[in-house]
Amino acid sequence: PDLHPITVTVDGEEHEGVVSSRKLLVHWLRDDLDRRGPKIGCDTGNCGACTVKWDGKLAKSCMILAVQADGSEVDTAASLAAEDGTLNDLQQKFKEHHALQCGYCTSGMLMTATDFLESGEEVSNESVRRALKGNICRCTGYENIVNAVCAAGGADAPLPHGRDTE
Ligand code: FES
Numbered sequence: 400p401d402l403h404p405i406t407v408t409v410d411g412e413e414h415e416g417v418v419s420s421r422k423l424l425v426h427w428l429r430d431d432l433d434r435r436g437p438k439i440g441c442d443t444g445n446c447g448a449c450t451v452k453w454d455g456k457l458a459k460s461c462m463i464l465a466v467q468a469d470g471s472e473v474d475t476a477a478s479l480a481a482e483d484g485t486l487n488d489l490q491q492k493f494k495e496h497h498a499l500q501c502g503y504c505t506s507g508m509l510m511t512a513t514d515f516l517e518s519g520e521e522v523s524n525e526s527v528r529r530a531l532k533g534n535i536c537r538c539t540g541y542e543n544i545v546n547a548v549c550a551a552g553g554a555d556a557p558l559p560h561g562r563d564t565e
């Protein structure tokens with residue numbers, strides 16, 4: 400049968416699996432490992448909802464076969480918060496800035512934004528928008544997402560209306 404053993408370090412923990420050669424990494428993460436951060440928004444590499452880090456680089460996990468990930472390291476949004484569930488600074492800024500509505504894009508946004516903030520590039524409204532251009536949100540209009548990432552990067556970012564007195 401078309402089945403292949405794989406070993407992948409996911410969010411810092413080694414996982415073994417047996418997958419068909421056609422199985423996508425996003426399906427293995429979600430269905431076999433119950434990592435529900437990466438979402439399937441398009442399955443064609445266009446929306447960014449499935450974004451993970453693959454050996455330290457951003458990757459769309461709907462564009463990677465699970466067998467290709469054998470021997471590699473994959474990080475999902477589940478790696479961002481502390482073990483007790485305490486949000487990291489970027490996640491906290493998403494919360495404060497109302498940067499999510501349905502949440503479908505959020506995991507991918509967080510992974511891309513994390514990579515951007517770690518890159519050392521100057522943080523500004525323009526540079527954040529450029530960094531997030533491969534991630535589509537159907538709900539928020541982007542303003543609050545961009546502001547959340549700016550705030551996490553130390554740049555000026557207004558809080559949403561009604562939260563500016565907090
Ligand atoms: Fe992978 Fe849309 S589901 S880019």
Ligand code: FES
Nearest residue numbers: 500504536537538
């Ligand atoms: Fe719904 Fe972005 S919060 S798609």
